[in-house]
Every structure is written in structure tokens, then in C-alpha cells.
Amino acid sequence: MSKLKLAIYWAAGCGGCDVSVLDLNERILKVAEIFDIVLWPIAADFKYADVEGYPDGSIDVCLFNGAIRSAENEHLAHLLRKKSKILVAYGACAHIGGIPGLANFFRHEDVVQQVYKKAVSTLNPEGTIPAERTATQYGDLTLPKLFGRVRTLDQVVKVDYYLPGCPPVVEQAWGAITALASGKRPPAGSVVGASEVSLCEECKRKKAEKKIREFKSIATFQPDPEQCLLEQGIVCCGPATRAGCGSRCVNANVPCRGCYGPPAGVVDQGAKLLSAVASIVDSEDPTEIARILAAIDDPAGTFYRFSLPSSLLRGAQHKETA
Amino acid sequence: MKRITIDPITRLEGHGKIEIFLGDDGEVADVFFQVPELRGFEKFCQGRPVHELSRIVPKICGVCPGAHHLASGKAIDAVYSVDPPPTAKKLRELFYSAHFFHSHIAHFYALAAPDFVLGPDSPPAQRNILGVVAKVGLALGGEVIKHRKIGQDIQATLAGHQTHVSWCVPGGVSKGITEAERQEIIPLAKSSIEFAKTSIKVFNDVVLANKGYVDLILSEPYKLVDHSMGLVDAKGKVNFYDGMVRVVDTAGKKIAEYAPKDYLQHVEERVEQFSYLKYPYLKAKGWKGFVEGQDSGVYSATPLTRLNAADGMATPLAQSEYERFYSTVGGKPCHAILANHWARIVELMYAAERMLELASDPEVAGPNFRTIPTATPHEGVGTVEAPRGTLTHHYVTDDRGIVTDANLIVGTTNNNAPISMSIKKAAQGVIKRGVAPTQGALNMIEMAFRAYDPCFSCATHSLSGLAGFEIVIKEQDGTVVHRIAR
DSSP states (O other), X not given: OOOEEEEEEESBSOSHHHHHHHTTGXXXXXXXXXXXXXXXXXXXXXXXXXXXXXXXXXXXXXXEESBEEEHHHHHHHHHHHHHEEEEEEESHHHHHOTGGGGGGGSOHHHHHHIIIXXXXXXXXXXXXXXXXXXEOSSOEEEOOOEEEEEEOGGGTSOOSEEEOSSSOOHXXXXXXXXXXXXXXXXXXXXXXXXXXXXXXXXXXXXXXXXXXXXXXXXXSOOOOSXXXXXXXXXXXXXXXXXXXXXXXXXXXXXXXXXXXXXXXXXXXXXXXXHHHHHHTBOOOOHHHHHHHHHTSSOHHXXXXXXXXXXXXXXXXXXXXXX | OEEEEEESOOSSBSOOEEEEEEOTTSSEEEEEEEOOOOOOHHHHTTTSXXXXXXXXXXXXXXXXXXXXXXXXXXXXXXXXTOOOOHHHHXXXXXXXXXXXXXXXXXXXXXXXXXXXXXXXXXXXXXXXXXXXXXXXXXXXXXXXXXXXXXXXXXXXHXXXXXXXXXXXXXXXXXXXXXXXXXXXXXXXXXXXXXXXHHHHHHHIIIIITOXXXXXXXXXXXXXXXXXXXXXXXXXXXXXXXXXXXXXXXXXXXXXXXXXXXXXXXXXXXXXXXXXXXOXXXXXXXXXXXXXXXXXXXXXXXXXXXXXXXXXXXXXXXXXXXXXXXHHHHTSSSOOBGGGHHHHHHHHHHHXXXXXXXXXXXXXXXXXXXXXXXXXXXXXXXXXXXXXXXXXXXXXXXXXXXXXXXXXXXXXXXXXXXXXXHHHHHHHHHHOXXXXXXXXXXXXXXXXXXXXXXXXXXXXXXXXXOOOOOEEEEEOTTSOEEEEEEO
């Protein structure tokens, strides 16, 4: 029997998803037993032109990581969709937008101004901004267009399965991939390689009653390593985050920030977190409730840390000036 | 006028593109190196609580997240005016030694070795880590995999996670290690030193024993005469985690040595319209353009320049390899960019030896791994040596610790101008008048940037991915005259 064909691609991500595959360590040789790799830019020299030449639907499984930020990311998403039988959104950026999605809090123009004009180490009296086209005496140089909004993979093409995490825990991810390859396929659109329930249900910390009168910041507070972080007043995204990571952050005594996305049945992770946090405030007095909640720094950037592009709002809604 | 486009370049972290213009005489007229993406971390770090940045900025790069995590952690300590206790500093440096060990193994064996073990013009389909393993055998391949894993495992033991770590908190780390965990790390560190010895032997057998490679390393197209930057400890030795930033000029004379917080007095960045990546230069020299030499502001920050800037290595086996290095390459400073691969091996040994030193110190398992800050947050700078060069994070906050400004100068960004210039020199060296360049020749142009182990995901705080490349040579009217696919 001929081997299955596997493609691994990175768009607007960080390479951590590719490193997670390398973390299979000696089992990486297993990958080569099951699959012929037909695209894996970090490790192999296959090229866009090769992919263009593959018959449509000839790639059995494509693991696509990274968000969609540029015209090139978008082009590769369409190309790999066309060439792949199963397209998997691998990792938080492809799944829910990830950290690059925080840019959706800002206007693209403001991002550009900050980097090229306002950055304190930058000297730019001419106000030069990188351009999509630059004329030289020899010919034009081009740069790809950057979109104003970061998008998830499924906002650009149809996605068959989602494998969450920043990056995914490789044991679970690999189990899910080999299951897909062997024909054991859950319903299209499923989240695989993770649990259905929230992180709190798998978290080993001691839990009592959640009644919060004061939120604290780990900047100036060292939490107890055994007790529920939320009960200690530390904002933890566990209640609205899918389990499956092995509680790696809470085990390091820092709160969850939601990289596995929402659990089954939750559409908007940030809204769910907002309601979870609001429900544990131990007061009936509106003034006191306001005081308690005001101690939470940057609620939007915390509750939507990884999921802003996939949220109902997609990002900040800017008032256009006349 | 003909043009050769290499897009995207491969076997590096991140995305880059090379445009080569050939004059009517067939000689290289000019070369442009472009970085085609931007994510804008400097902007979206604004509004976040500063202590959260050490969890956000590692997402700049999944290949060297540990470097960003620690630079950020140190900047946050400075924002809160808090000095972590000795246990915290030692734990962080132990973590970081393991991080360097993993990163240098990944670059040397997976990204650089194919060019030397298999040869610059070997078939492209084999020019990867699997080809290297096939050539050197499963025994050595297994050792490579095992020791990269050791680097990752030590990081996970310390910080709970080997890739995107959430461990540094203002004034220290979120958790310590037990005495039993410390005891488990010691044999791993010892094994790492043995592996670094093996790597020195591999470099000897594959590269130094081959006169062709030694000549290539020392050849003019792969030389770039610029200033050298690197972090040094109190004794002037290479240090990855802490110290003063030292700059030596093209002749090896010290021209600056400053505390990281003073970086703005020494480094400035320039914007070019054709690339999303900025160009740092030495402020005292000023930007004189893409030129080499003593009067230029162009400097590099790489494994090689760390060795150039420092007085030596702080551990014995690394020091002995350092001495052998300079006696072989013809003295100090060295401007042969391909010598970076050897410098990386010297540093691999230092990382392994430093791991053992730190793991052997009972204080790393001590209970005092954090000092809770009490000062009002304001402003701070944190610098470490990333595997790819000097990395600086600079944050300003309001009184609540909410970030109002963030500035980042990352390892590879330092090297943007040197990489551009090295690519041009290599192109001028390998492209011969009237001869259509082979894929091997074009790979030899790529070897110029690969020497720097660049990470353009870091540099642009963005990433758009790698792939193979296709070279299209067009007439000025756009007619394709030659196409090479690899």
C-alpha cells in the first residue's frame, strides 16, 4: 500500500506549531513510515511550484498553522484547500486567530505608524513607510499586501477539523492525526486532539466555593500552588477554555489564557469568560461590584487573548472620522 | 537587464525574498533582500498589563520563545524595579542554557548541516535533515534527536512547558524546582557535554577535514567586515543571560560597552521602503548606507560576533575550542560569516558546560525563587543574547502597569543590513557572466544568509512561512528566459 501524503504549512504564526511536531522526537521517524511528506517548509525543500503541480485532492492530510494576515497567506490557504482531502486548522492561530489576532484591537494604520515612525529607536525623518511597490533603477520591488484584519483559517476556506493549542500538545495531536489518517473520522468540523469539557473540569487544583471580593494580579501576588487560581482572585481563563493541554500553565502556577479555545457548545470565548467572572463576584451592591471588577486589568485583552478574530465582534469596531 | 528572484528563501525561520538584477554584461548589478511581513507586536502590546507581556511576546517566535520570554521577564523586573533573588536568576540561566542547547542543535543539524554534509549543490530533495541522517547514520541521528529533546525537557521541567513558557513573573519565577528534579538534570547536562564533544568532532570530520570547505569559509564572497556586538559578563566572557553589551570595531578594538538600559544611546534603526524589516546601526557611526568598514554604522550580532566581542569563554572546554577556532581562522576578529557555524558549536559546548555548573549548584533548588515587587511600575529594558543575536525589550507603563509603549530590537533585526550585504557579495561571487546559475549556485547565495541563522519571524515579529523556491530569470519586458525549480 502506498503511503499517505502529508503537508505541513505555516502562515502567520510563529513556528511553535512546527516545533511541536519536531517534539515527537524519535517518533518523527514514525511519521516517515506512515506518510510521505509533500510539503513541510521548515524541514524539507518542497516548493509552491510543486504544490501547484499536485492533482487536486491528492494530499491526504494538510496541517495548516498560522492565521491569515497577508495576501500570500490567503493564497496558500486556497491552494492547500484545493489540493487536500482533509484540511486541519492546526494550533491556536489557524483555529481561533491566536496572539497575532490581538492586532485586531487596532487600526492597521496605527500598527504601521507605531513600528516605523513612533518606535523610540527608529530615526525616520523622511517618514518612510514600506510600500507594496518600490521603483529602483533596475526594476520594481514588491511586497505582499497586509490585510487590516487578522482572520482564522475557516474565515477564508472550509476547514475539516480543528486541532487547538498554542502549540498543540503533541501526543494528543499525533493521536488525532493518525486516527484521521486511518479513516476514523469524527463528524466534519469537529475539534480533535482535545477534550469537550472546560479546563476546570480536568484541573487538579483544590476547589471550594468561588466567591470573589477582590481580584489580584500575579505581578504583585504569589499564588498558592494547590488552590484554584480563580478562588485566589487571579483571573484564569479555565472556565471558558477547552481542556486538553494537560493544564501546563496552571501547573506552572500561572493562570490559563485560553489557547485551546472555547469548550464544546460555546461560541464566543471572551463573552463566556466575562459571564463566568461576573457570576463569582461576591456582592449584590452595584457600586461594590463595579469596584471589584475594576481591579481586572485589560479584560478584553485577557478574555479574548487568543480568540479575538473568531469572536462575534472579530475585533475592535472603529469609529471612522469624517 | 535580467532579474533573478529567490522567493521564498528556505531553511531558516521566517520569510525572506531575494531580488538579483543582472546588468546587460551579465554581471550582478544590484541585489535586494526583502522581508515581506509584519505583525506589529509593538502596537498590540500596548494596553496589556506589563506582566502579561512575558506570556505574549514568546509568540513572536516558536523557535526561540525562551529568548523572548527571558528578555521580557528582565524588562518587567526593571519596570517594577525589582531584583530577583539568586535562585531565580540561576534557574532562569539554567533554563536558558538548555534553550540555547536545543536551538543551536536545531540550526546546526537541521538547517545548516545539509549544505556541508551533503554539499551545497547536492540534489535539493535530499538537502534536509533526513538526508543528513541518511548520510551520517541513525546512531548519530539518534543522538541529535535525543539531545535536542534533553534541551526541551529541561526547559519543561523548570517552566512547565518547553515551547511557549509562562514562568517569569516580576521579581523571579512562578515556581521553583525540587532537589530531586535538580538531581535528574545533572546527568542530562553531563550527557550534553559529551554530545557537544561529538558535535566538535562532526565539524572537524565534515567541514575542517575538507579543504574545499575551509577555503569556501575563508573566501572573499563570504567575508563581511563590520563591527561586532555581544553580551559579556564581569570578566569579559561570553554570557547569554546577562551582562554588558560590548561592541568592538572591525579591527577588534572596543568602541562601546554599555548597560542594556542605555541601548538608545548606542543603536538606532532606519526604515527602507522596500522591506518591512528595519535596519539598526551604531548611532555613533551613523548610517552610511549598505557599506562595510570602519566608518560604517553597520554591525552584526551573531555567535561569531559574540566571540569577537568577548575576551573568551567562561567554561574550560568551550574556551579551548574558542582558542582552536581563532588559531584556525587566522586570528581575531574574524569576519568570515560561514565561521558562524563553528562559533555556534563553541557556544553549544558553553551552553552544555554552563548547564552542568548551574545544575550542580544546590541553590537552584532553593525555596526563594521570587521577590514580590513593591515599587510603582514605570519603565524597563531587558536584554539577553538570543541564539541569533542581541535581543532587547523595552517597555513603558502607566502607574497601574498597563503598557503605554513597547519597543523591540531582536537578534536577527541587528543583522538585517549585514545579511543584505552578505547576500549581495555571495551573488557577485557565484554568478558568472554569461553562465546561467544552477540551483546549486543559488543555494550558495542562500548559504550567505543561512550563516546568520536568521529568524525573520522574530525580526518582523511576523511570519509568513517558508517553502522551496523557484528562480525565474526574465528579460526586462517580463519574458521568462530561464526557470529553475528546486
